[in-house]
Amino acid sequence: MPQPSPWQTAIPSPSQTHRETALSRQGQLTKPAGSLGRLEALAVDLAALQNTDTPGADRISIAVFAADHGVCVEEVSAFPQAVTGQMIANFVAGGAAISVMARHLQARLEVINLGTATPPPTSDGVVDEAIAAGTANLARQAAMSTAQLEQALAAGDRAAQRAADQQAQLFIGGEMGIGNTTSASAVACALLAEPALALAGPGTGLDAEGVSHKVTVIERALARHGDNREPLVVLASLGGFEIAALAGALIGSAARGIPVLVDGFIVTVAALAAVRLRPDLRDWLLFAHHSREPGHTRLLEALNAEPVLNLSMRLGEGSGAAVAVPVIRSACALHNGMATFADAGVNNAE
Numbered sequence: 001m002p003q004p005s006p007w008q009t010a011i012p013s014p015s016q017t018h019r020e021t022a023l024s025r026q027g028q029l030t031k032p033a034g035s036l037g038r039l040e041a042l043a044v045d046l047a048a049l050q051n052t053d054t055p056g057a058d059r060i061s062i063a064v065f066a067a068d069h070g071v072c073v074e075e076v077s078a079f080p081q082a083v084t085g086q087m088i089a090n091f092v093a094g095g096a097a098i099s100v101m102a103r104h105l106q107a108r109l110e111v112i113n114l115g116t117a118t119p120p121p122t123s124d125g126v127v128d129e130a131i132a133a134g135t136a137n138l139a140r141q142a143a144m145s146t147a148q149l150e151q152a153l154a155a156g157d158r159a160a161q162r163a164a165d166q167q168a169q170l171f172i173g174g175e176m177g178i179g180n181t182t183s184a185s186a187v188a189c190a191l192l193a194e195p196a197l198a199l200a201g202p203g204t205g206l207d208a209e210g211v212s213h214k215v216t217v218i219e220r221a222l223a224r225h226g227d228n229r230e231p232l233v234v235l236a237s238l239g240g241f242e243i244a245a246l247a248g249a250l251i252g253s254a255a256r257g258i259p260v261l262v263d264g265f266i267v268t269v270a271a272l273a274a275v276r277l278r279p280d281l282r283d284w285l286l287f288a289h290h291s292r293e294p295g296h297t298r299l300l301e302a303l304n305a306e307p308v309l310n311l312s313m314r315l316g317e318g319s320g321a322a323v324a325v326p327v328i329r330s331a332c333a334l335h336n337g338m339a340t341f342a343d344a345g346v347n348n349a350e
C-alpha cells in the first residue's frame, strides 16, 4: 500500500470545551464585556486550538522557505534573481528583518532552501531541501512536475514536524523568492477565477509599466494553464517550491495541533491553496497583517480573514507575522492574568 502523502493526514478539531471555558472567563474578567476587542477573540481562539485554559505564544517556530522562479526570465521583478540566494545567507547570518525579529521574540528560526538558481554564498545553518535550481518558467510550461510538488509539500511537512518537536505553540511560515509574487498571483487567479489585473501588484517595487508587463506574463500563464482549479494542479502549474512547501507546512502544523500565524501576500496564497486542499485547515489559521501588495485584500476576503495589523508592510520573510506576535502575547497575558469581578470584588454590569 502506498503511504498517504503528509498533506492527507487528519487535522484535529479545535477544542470546543476550551473555547467555551475561555469565552466564559473573558466574560468574568474585570473589564466591560468586549472592551478588549479582537484581543478577546485571539485568546479564545488560541485556547481552543492549543487545547488549554492558559493560551500562550512563548515558544514560536519560524520557518522561512526560499526558492527561485523560472518566470524571472520574463523580467517580472524589480530585483535580480541572485538576491534569493544572497538573502538566504543573510537570514542565517542574522542580518535580515526576520532574523532580527526572531531574536527579539526569542523564537526559533530555520531557513529552508528548496532550490535557487545561484547557490547562497554560505549554506551553513541552512536546511537543504533543494528540489531543483528553481522552477521552470510558468509562462511557458508547468512550473514543476507532480513529483517535485510532492517533494515540496513533504519538505514543508518536515518543517512542521520540527516545530512540533520543539513544542511550538505557534508556527510562522515565511518565504523568500525573487519573482514569487508573479507565481503567487497566478496561483491566486487560478484558484479564485480572477483576472491577472485583479491580483498582480508591484511586489518588490515595480513601477506601473512593470506591473502591466507582469499582468501580461500572468495572463499568458493563465491561458496556458486553462481553468482547472484543483489546488494540486494549480500549484504544480503556477506555483513555486516555497509556496508549495508552505502549503505542506501549514497543513502539517494544523495536523500536529499547532496554530499558524499567517504572514503576507505569498503566505496567504499558500494558505488559500492549502485550505482548498484541506478545508478543515482554516480553523488553525490566524492572520497577522494586511500586506501593502494590493491583491492581498481579495485573498483575505476569500479566506474570510481579518488580520491583526495593517502597517503597510510588504517584505515577506514572515516579518509581518513576527511583528504581530507581541499583540498575540498581550492577548494571552491579559486572558491568563487578569482578575475576575469575583476575585477583585468589583461590581459587574447590572
Ligand SMILES: O=C(O)c1ccc[n+]([C@@H]2O[C@H](COP(=O)([O-])O)[C@@H](O)[C@H]2O)c1
Pocket (backbone or CB within 6 Å): 076, 077, 078, 079, 175, 176, 177, 178, 179, 180, 181, 182, 202, 203, 204, 205, 206, 263, 264, 265, 266, 267, 291, 292, 293, 313, 314, 315, 316, 317
Ligand atoms: O509578503 C508580502 O506581502 C510581500 C509582498 C511583496 C513582496 N514580497 C517579497 O518580495 C519578493 C517577491 O517580490 P517580486 O517582486 O520579486 O515578485 C519575495 O521574496 C517576497 O518575500 C512579499
Ligand SMILES: Cc1cc2nc[nH]c2cc1C
Pocket (backbone or CB within 6 Å): 079, 083, 087, 175, 176, 177, 204, 315, 316, 317
Ligand atoms: C532585499 C530583499 C529582501 C527580501 N526579503 C523578502 N523578499 C525580499 C526581497 C528583497 C529584494
